Amino acid sequence: MxxxxxxxxxxxxxxxxxxxxxxxxxxxxxxxxxxxxxxxxxxxxxxxxxxxxxxxxxxxxxxxxxxxxxxxxxxxxxxxxxxxxxxxxxxxxxxxxxxxxxxxxxxxxxxxxxxxxxxxxxxxxxxxxxxxxxxxxxPPPVPTSADLVRLALHPDDDLAPNRPGETIHAELDLPTGTARRWGRDPRRPARARLRAHQVLGAELERLDAAGWRVLHAVPLPGADRIDHLLIGPGGVFAVHTVPAHRLRLRIADPEIQAGRRAPVPLLRLTRGRAERACSALATAVRPVLAVVGAARLEVLGAPGDVRVLRERDVASFADLGAVHKPADIAALHALARDRRTWLRS
Structure with missing residues (x-):
């Protein structure tokens, strides 16, 4: 039996x-x-x-x-x-x-x-x-072209196993030198950034039940990266993580100011990464600015082409109208998870 x-x-x-x-x-x-x-x-x-x-x-x-x-x-x-x-x-x-x-x-x-x-x-x-x-x-269904591409993908070229904040893990593994002796931990800022990436990554991965796929730490030529690439029925989104734990964040296109720090043109960077993803995937990619842990968020003149949200608003992606079919989502995900795809971005 x-x-x-x-x-x-x-x-x-x-x-x-x-x-x-x-x-x-x-x-x-x-x-x-x-x-x-x-x-x-x-x-x-x-x-x-x-x-x-x-x-x-x-x-x-x-x-x-x-x-x-x-x-x-x-x-x-x-x-x-x-x-x-x-x-x-x-x-x-x-x-x-x-x-x-x-x-x-x-x-x-x-x-x-x-x-x-x-x-x-x-x-x-x-x-x-x-x-x-x-x-x-x-019998099991015949593998699609996306399945065949995934099966033929070398593990070194597969981006799907990447963790949120993958490059930050490498920073934390570096030796700290003598700074630790004086009571200063030079890895503290990196840990804060890693926590923000992990919190946002966990929220994005919950969209899997609604048919969405997410890739983390997608490398781009020139030592750049896309923090999170979200692919689903509502479209493709290049998500940039903004760690702002207990800070007041002010957004005035194209700059972002966290607390009393100097303004940084992050919106311009976010748009550029989305454009590079659009070139690599040959499909429309919308930029997203995701603020994690901010005590207060002020948006002065919301940018029309960049979606600004908090980590708790990630679930709203599931309510977007259908743009891609399941087969299109699988094909785009198979293309995006291949490291070689981004060499031409």
């Missing part, structure tokens, strides 16, 4: 249920939330006349050879997992005397992606309590 377990996970803003063996190998996954496809629901155990259990895999549908196991290990595993199929009670796939179209094509939402055909019955049984609405079952 195949002992399967169901593990929930968040994938591209949707709930995905992974069905795996005891050794961790995934045999199927279910993406919920779709309405397409032919309805294919196994009957309730009380109606079918037999108790719910994990079921047995079908012996007539051998799965492809696993490249990670040698033949002798694979044969031993198959003998251990399959057991005697004669005592298996198959899952009823008929409702009202009508056979259900289990292999109807469908998208990812409301679709069970079956990796190994011989686990079909067992997968349907363990997922039965979690299935809602109409759904289909069949």
């Amino acid at each position: 195949a002992l399967l377990r169901v593990t929930p996970a968040l994938w591209e803003g949707r709930t995905r249920l992974y069905v795996s063996l005891a050794n961790g190998r995934h045999v199927a996954w279910y993406d919920s939330g779709g309405d397409g496809g032919d309805e294919a629901r196994p009957p309730h155990p009380a109606r079918s006349g037999h108790p719910a259990r994990s079921g047995h895999p079908e012996p007539n549908h051998p799965d492809p050879a696993d490249p990670y196991d040698p033949p002798d290990v694979r044969e031993a595993r198959d003998a251990r997992e399959v057991g005697d199929p004669r005592g298996a009670e198959p899952v009823d796939t008929r409702e009202g005397g009508r056979p259900l179209a289990l292999d109807a094509p469908g998208g990812c939402a409301g679709h069970i992606s079956l990796v190994f055909e011989r686990y079909r019955q067992a997968v349907l049984t363990v997922l039965a309590p979690h299935l809602t609405g109409a759904w289909t079952i069949g």
